[in-house]
Amino acid sequence: MASLPPVVVGNTSKLNPEVKKLPSPSVPFEKKNYSTKESDRAFASLSLEFREAFSLIGGGDRKIESSSYVPLLQECIDTNSVSGVESIHGHIVKAGFCQELFLMTFLVNTYAKCGMMESARRLFDSLPKRNVVTWTSLMSGYVHNSRPESAISVFKEMLDVGGYPTNYTLGIVLNACSSLFDIELGKQIHGYIVKYDIEYDASIGNALCSLYSKCRSLDMAINAFQRIEEKNVISWTAVISACGENGNSAMGLDVFVQMLAEGVQPNEVTLTSVLSICCTMQALDMGTQVHSLSIKIGCGSDLAVTNSIMYLYLKNGCISEAKKLFDGITTISLVTWNAMIAGHAEMTSLAEDGLSAYFYGIEALKIFQRLNRSGLRPDLYTFSSVLTVCSSLVALEQGEQVHAQTLKTGFLSDVVVGTALVNMYNKCGSINRASKAFVEMSTRTLISWTSMINAFAQHGLAQQALQLFEDMRFVGVRPNKITFVGVLSACSQAGMIDQALAYYDMMINEYKINPVMDHYACLVDMFVRLGQIYEAFDFIKKTDLVPNEFIWSILIAGSRSQGKLELGFYAAEQLLELKPKDSETYFLLLNMYLSAGRWKDVSRVRKMMRDEKVDKITDWSWISIRNKVYTFKPGSKKNQASEVAKILEDLHDRARRLGYQVETNMAIVDEEKEEATALPADHSEKLAVAFGLLNTSNEAQIRVIKSISMCRDCHNFIKVVSILTSRTIIIRDSKRLHKFFNGQCSCGDFGGLV
DNA sequence: CTAGGGTTAG
Numbered sequence: 001m002a003s004l005p006p007v008v009v010g011n012t013s014k015l016n017p018e019v020k021k022l023p024s025p026s027v028p029f030e031k032k033n034y035s036t037k038e039s040d041r042a043f044a045s046l047s048l049e050f051r052e053a054f055s056l057i058g059g060g061d062r063k064i065e066s067s068s069y070v071p072l073l074q075e076c077i078d079t080n081s082v083s084g085v086e087s088i089h090g091h092i093v094k095a096g097f098c099q100e101l102f103l104m105t106f107l108v109n110t111y112a113k114c115g116m117m118e119s120a121r122r123l124f125d126s127l128p129k130r131n132v133v134t135w136t137s138l139m140s141g142y143v144h145n146s147r148p149e150s151a152i153s154v155f156k157e158m159l160d161v162g163g164y165p166t167n168y169t170l171g172i173v174l175n176a177c178s179s180l181f182d183i184e185l186g187k188q189i190h191g192y193i194v195k196y197d198i199e200y201d202a203s204i205g206n207a208l209c210s211l212y213s214k215c216r217s218l219d220m221a222i223n224a225f226q227r228i229e230e231k232n233v234i235s236w237t238a239v240i241s242a243c244g245e246n247g248n249s250a251m252g253l254d255v256f257v258q259m260l261a262e263g264v265q266p267n268e269v270t271l272t273s274v275l276s277i278c279c280t281m282q283a284l285d286m287g288t289q290v291h292s293l294s295i296k297i298g299c300g301s302d303l304a305v306t307n308s309i310m311y312l313y314l315k316n317g318c319i320s321e322a323k324k325l326f327d328g329i330t331t332i333s334l335v336t337w338n339a340m341i342a343g344h345a346e347m348t349s350l351a352e353d354g355l356s357a358y359f360y361g362i363e364a365l366k367i368f369q370r371l372n373r374s375g376l377r378p379d380l381y382t383f384s385s386v387l388t389v390c391s392s393l394v395a396l397e398q399g400e401q402v403h404a405q406t407l408k409t410g411f412l413s414d415v416v417v418g419t420a421l422v423n424m425y426n427k428c429g430s431i432n433r434a435s436k437a438f439v440e441m442s443t444r445t446l447i448s449w450t451s452m453i454n455a456f457a458q459h460g461l462a463q464q465a466l467q468l469f470e471d472m473r474f475v476g477v478r479p480n481k482i483t484f485v486g487v488l489s490a491c492s493q494a495g496m497i498d499q500a501l502a503y504y505d506m507m508i509n510e511y512k513i514n515p516v517m518d519h520y521a522c523l524v525d526m527f528v529r530l531g532q533i534y535e536a537f538d539f540i541k542k543t544d545l546v547p548n549e550f551i552w553s554i555l556i557a558g559s560r561s562q563g564k565l566e567l568g569f570y571a572a573e574q575l576l577e578l579k580p581k582d583s584e585t586y587f588l589l590l591n592m593y594l595s596a597g598r599w600k601d602v603s604r605v606r607k608m609m610r611d612e613k614v615d616k617i618t619d620w621s622w623i624s625i626r627n628k629v630y631t632f633k634p635g636s637k638k639n640q641a642s643e644v645a646k647i648l649e650d651l652h653d654r655a656r657r658l659g660y661q662v663e664t665n666m667a668i669v670d671e672e673k674e675e676a677t678a679l680p681a682d683h684s685e686k687l688a689v690a691f692g693l694l695n696t697s698n699e700a701q702i703r704v705i706k707s708i709s710m711c712r713d714c715h716n717f718i719k720v721v722s723i724l725t726s727r728t729i730i731i732r733d734s735k736r737l738h739k740f741f742n743g744q745c746s747c748g749d750f751g752g753l754v
Numbered sequence: 755c756t757a758g759g760g761t762t763a764g
Contacts, residue, residue: 109755136755168756175757206757237758272759279760304760311761338761345762384762419763451764482764 066097073110085110089123101127105134112141117150132158136169139176148176152185167201174207183215200229206238213242221246237270244277252277253286268299275308284316303329307339314343317350337371338381340364345385348392354707354734355620361393362629378405380414387420391427394703394732395624399424415441419448426455429703429730429739435464446477454486458737460746462494479511485518492526493748500526515543521550528558529748533567549578553735556588560712565596576608583614584708584734620707621684621731623692630691635682647690648682655720663713683714685731693725706733719743 069092076084089107097103104127111120124130124138135158142151155173158165165173170189177186190208193199199208205228212220221242228235236259243252256274259266266274271294278287291309294300306325313322322343329336344364351357368386371378378386383406390399403421406412412421418441425434438444438452449472456465469487472479479487484507491500500523507513520543527536536555540547547555552575559568572589579585586609593601609615622631635645652662685706692702710718710733722729722740729740739746 105755133755138755140755166755171756203756208757210758232757234756234758239758241758267758269759276760302759307760309760333760335761340761342761379762381762386762388763414762416763421763423763445763447764449764454764480764486764 064095066092066095066100066103069097069103070106073106076110077113080114082114082116085114085116085119099128101129101131101134105131105137108134109137109141112137112144115145117141117145117147132164132166132169135163136166136172139169139172143172143176143179146179148179151176152180152182167198167203170198171203171207174204174211178207178211178214181215183211186211186215199224199227202228202230202232202235206232206235209235209238209242213238213245216246218242218246218248231264233264233267233270236264236266237273240270240277241273244273244280249277249281253281253283265297266293267297268294268302268305271299272302272304272308275305275312279308279312279315282316284312284318287312287316303331303333303336307333307335310336311339311343314340315346315350317347319347332374334371334376334379334382337367337374337376338379338385340367341371341382341389342385345389345392348389353618354705355618357392358622358705358707361389361395364389365393365395365398377409380411380417383411383414383417384420387417387424391420391424393624394428394705394730396428396430396701396703397624397627399428413442415443415445415448419445419451422448422451422455426451426458427732427737429701429728429737431455431459431461444477446480446483449477450480450483450486453483453490457486457490457493458746459739460493460748462490462496465490466499479507481507481513481516481519484511484513485522488519488522489525492522492529495526495530497526497530517545517548517551520545521548521554524551525554528554531562533558533562533564537567547574549575549582552578556592560592565592568592569601580612583609583617586612586614587617618707619684621688621704623688623702623704625692625695630688632684632687632691634684635687643694644687644690645682647694648686651690651721651724652717654724655717658720658723660716660720663711663716683711685710685714685733686717689718689721689729689731692729693727698727700727702727702729704729704731706731709733709735710738715745715749719745719749 069088072088073085075081076088085107092098092103092107104123108120108124111117111123120138120141124134127134135154139151139154139158142148142154151172155165155169155176158169170193173189174186177183177189193204193208198204205224208224209221209228212218212224222239225231225235225239225242236255240252240255240259243249243255253274256266256270256277259270271290274290275287278284278290287309291300294302294305294309299305306329310322310325313319313325322340326332326336326340341364344360344367347360348357348364351360364386368378368382368389371382383402386402387399390396390402399421403412403424406417406421411417418437421437422434422441425431425437434452434455438448441448449468453465453468453472456462456468465486469479469483472483484503487503488500491497491503504515504519504523507519508515520540523539524536524547527533527539533555536558539545540551545551552571555571556568556575559565559571569589569592572585572592576582576585576589586605590602590605590609593599593605619634620631622629624630652660656662685704688704688706689702692704696702710731715738718729718731718738718740720743721727723743726742731738731740736747
C-alpha cells in the first residue's frame with residue numbers, strides 16, 4: 001500500500017479543528033399566523049402546475065407551514081423548472097417565511113440545482129444569517145454548474161467569516177479541486193483531513209478517491225478508498241473507475257469481482273464503469289455477463305448502461321446485437337448517437353478488409369445524418385468521431401461540411417475536434433489545410449502536435465516535421481513514442497541517416513522511451529531507401545528484433561527494387577509464415593516467383609494457396625463523386641468497351657511514350673485466373689482514377705480508396721498520369737496514402753510497394 | 755448540503 005501524501009500545512013489556519021462538533025444544521029421551524037387574505041393572495045401567485053401540487057398537500061388551507069414548500073421546491077429540482085422556483089420564491093416572500101434559515105437554504109439549493117447561480121448568489125447575499133449548509137449549498141451549486149473556481153472562492157469566504165466546514169463541505173471542495181486539477185489545494189485539504197483524522201468518512205474518502213484518480217494518481221486513489229471505514233457502493237464504484245481511468249483495467253475488473261464477493265450490490269453507475277472497462281479491454285465475455293447482471297438487478301433499461309453495452313458490442317463487431325439495443329431505446333440521447341457513430345468509426349480500423357471498413361464508414365455517416373435530422377444537436381464527441389470517419393473514407397467534401405458545422409456551432413475551438421480536423425485534412429491529402437487547421441488551434445495537446453508532425457512526415461515534408469518537433473519541445477510539450485515515429489519516419493523518407501540516429505538516441509536517452517517496432521521499421525526503411533539493404537538486415541540482427549509484417553514488406557520492396565531476389569524471397573516466405581491467412585502475401589510471393597521464372601516455387605505456392613483456399617484477392621477501389629460512391633473491380637470484360645476503358649487505353653498509350661513500361665507479371669486478378677496473370681492487369685484503382693478523370697472538372701483532385709496495397713506497376717502508371725492530366729491524384733491503399741502530383745508520389749516511391 | 759457513470763483526436 002502506498003503511503004499517504006505529505007501533510008501540506010499551507011493556508012489551512014482558517015480551517016476549524018472542531019469539525020466533529022458542528023452545530024446541527026437544521027434550524028427549528030417557527031410557526032406564525034397569517035391572515036387569510038395574505039395566504040390566498042400568495043396561493044394565487046403560484047403557477048398553475050404548482051397550485052395543483054399545492055392543493056394536494058392542503059395548500060388552500062391557511063395554516064400552511066414553511067416545511068410544506070420543500071416538496072414543491074424538490075419538484076422544481078426534479079423537473080428543472082426555472083419559473084417554478086421563482087414563483088414559489090415569490091410565494092414564500094409573501095408568506096413571510098424569509099427568516100426561515102432552513103427554507104432559505106433549501107431555496108438557494110433549488111436555484112443552484114436549476115442552474116440559476118446568479119439568483120442563488122443574490123438570495124444568499126440577501127440573507128441575514130447563514131449556516132454551514134447554506135454555504136455548502138452555494139458551493140455545491142457552483143461545482144455542479146461548472147464553476148469550480150467560484151466554489152473555492154465561496155469556501156474561502158466562509159472560512160474568512162469563521163464558518164466551520166463539515167465533511168460534506170470538504171467533499172465539495174475536493175470535488176472542485178478535482179475539476180480544476182488543483183492538486184495543491186487538494187493536498188492542503190487532505191492535510192487537514194489527516195490532521196483531524198476524518199479519512200474514514202465515506203463522503204470524504206470517496207471525494208479523495210476521485211480527486212486522486214483524476215489527478216492520475218491511482219495509488220493515492222486506492223489508498224483513500226482503503227481508509228474508508230464503511231465503504232458504500234459509491235466508494236467501490238469510485239475506485240473501480242479510478243482503475244479504469246488510470247490504465248489498470250484488469251485491476252478494475254478484479255475490484256469489481258471483489259466487491260461482488262463482499263456482498264455489495266452494484267448499481268447502474270457501477271455497471272457502466274465496469275462496462276467501460278470491458279470496452280477498453282475488448283472483454284466481450286465479461287461485458288456480456290455484466291449485461292445479464294444488469295438485467296437481473298433491474299437496471300437493464302438504464303440509458304447509460306444500455307449505451308455502454310451497445311458500444312461494447314459495436315467495438316467487438318456484434319453489429320446486430322448493438323442494433324437490437326439501439327432500436328429498443330425509447331428516448332435516444334446524444335450519447336447514444338455518439339456511441340453508435342464512434343462504434344462504427346472504430347470498426348473502420350478494426351475491419352478485416354478495406355471493403356467492409358468502407359461500408360462501416362458509410363454507415364457511420366448515415367447515422368450522423370439521422371442524428372442531424374432527429375432534432376438533437378451534435379456535440380464535440382459527435383464531430384470528433386465523424387471527422388475520423390471522413391478521414392478513413394478520404395471523404396473531403398463531407399469533411400468540409402463537418403468543418404463548417406463545427407465552426408458554426410463553436411465546437412471547432414475544442415482541442416479534440418481541432419486535432420480530428422487536422423487529421424481529416426491530412427488523410428484527405430491536403431497538407432496545407434491540415435497545417436492551417438493546426439495553426440488556428442488555440443490550444444494544442446501532445447496528440448495535436450504529434451498528428452501534425454506525422455502529417456508532415458507522411459507527406460514527405462521532413463524539414464517541416466522536424467521544425468515542428470523542435471517547436472513542440474520549445475513550448476515544453478514532452479514527446480511520446482508516437483511523436484518519435486513521426487520524427488524518425490520524416491528522417492527516413494529524406495534519407496537523413498545521421499539525424500535519424502541522433503533522434504533515436506534522444507528518444508532512448510533523453511526521454512527514456514523504449515523503441516517499439518514502428519521505430520525499428522523507420523530505421524529499416526531508411527537503410528533500404530539508401531540502398532543499404534544488407535545494413536538493414538544487420539540492424540535487425542543487431543537489435544535482436546523479431547520483425548513484424550511491416551518490416552518484412554519493407555525488406556521485400558527493397559530487395560525487389562535493388563534486384564536482390566534471394567533476400568526478397570526469403571523475406572516474403574517469412575512474411576507468409578507470419579501471416580498465413582493473408583491472401584495479399586500469397587499473391588505477392590506468387591508474382592515474385594513468376595517474374596523470376598521459378599516454376600517449381602510457383603506451383604508450390606499455388607498448392608499452398610489451394611490448401612488455404614486462397615484463390616482470389618478482393619481488389620476493390622471506390623471513388624466518391626458528388627456524394628455518390630462508385631465501386632470498381634479489376635478490369636472485367638464489361639469495362640472494356642466503356643468510356644473508362646477508352647480513357648485508360650489512351651492514357652496507357654501516352655504514358656508509354658513518356659517511358660512508362662507495363663509490368664506484365666502482376667497476378668492480382670480474380671476470376672479469369674490463368675490468362676489474367678499474363679496480361680497487364682487493369683487493377684481497380686486505374687479504373688477508378690479513369691472514372692474520376694471523366695466525371696470531374698479539370699482541376700479537381702481525384703481521391704480513391706483501395707482495399708489492398710498498390711502494386712508497383714499501378715504506382716508507376718499513376719505517377720505518369722498525374723503528369724499527363726496535371727491533376728493531383730490521391731490513393732489511400734491498405735497501407736498508406738499516396739499523393740501523386742507532377743510525376744511524384746508523397747510516399748517517395750517506397751514503403752511496402754510490391 | 756455529499757460522493758461514483760455512458761460517447762471524442764495521433
